[in-house]
Amino acid sequence: MKIDIGTEGKILGTKRVSPNGQVSGLSEYAGEEVLIIYPGPREPRVRMDAKDYLKEVERAVQAQMRHAFTRYRGLKDRYRDEAEATRAFLKAKSPKSFQGLVENVDEWVEAQVKRAEENVAKRLGKDDEDRRGG
Numbered sequence: 001m002k003i004d005i006g007t008e009g010k011i012l013g014t015k016r017v018s019p020n021g022q023v024s025g026l027s028e029y030a031g032e033e034v035l036i037i038y039p040g041p042r043e044p045r046v047r048m049d050a051k052d053y054l055k056e057v058e059r060a061v062q063a064q065m066r067h068a069f070t071r072y073r074g075l076k077d078r079y080r081d082e083a084e085a086t087r088a089f090l091k092a093k094s095p096k097s098f099q100g101l102v103e104n105v106d107e108w109v110e111a112q113v114k115r116a117e118e119n120v121a122k123r124l125g126k127d128d129e130d131r132r133g134g
Contacts, residue, residue, distance in 0.1 A: 017023050026034065048056070079085040090098070 023036075075085065079088065090101075094101070
């Protein structure tokens with residue numbers, strides 16, 4: 001493609017560069033001064049000031065916080081409390097060999113707490129008797 005710009009010269013359109021770095025079609029200009037414009041980078045270069053970066057980071061953080069809060073609300077509507085959410089997660093994601101493990105652990109913990117409460121109650125009751133002189 002050639003575009004005439006008057007009697008003094010012309011602007012060359014696109015030309016292919018050969019593997020050895022020469023541009024075809026320029027041999028007719030040997031010894032003359034020519035204007036060569038290199039193509040820009042394949043990907044755009046964006047230069048921003050520090051304040052522009054700060055604004056971009058603020059926007060990204062704000063978007064992330066909005067997304068996290070939306071997910072939080074959804075989970076809060078879906079589950080009554082953290083324990084229920086944990087049970088649902090373990091039930092859905094744990095291997096089949098773990099099925100029933102959560103219920104067993106809950107029962108075991110409940111039994112341990114009940115036993116500890118009974119021991120404390122007995123000791124407190126015994127301390128009361130000791131104080132009364134029993």
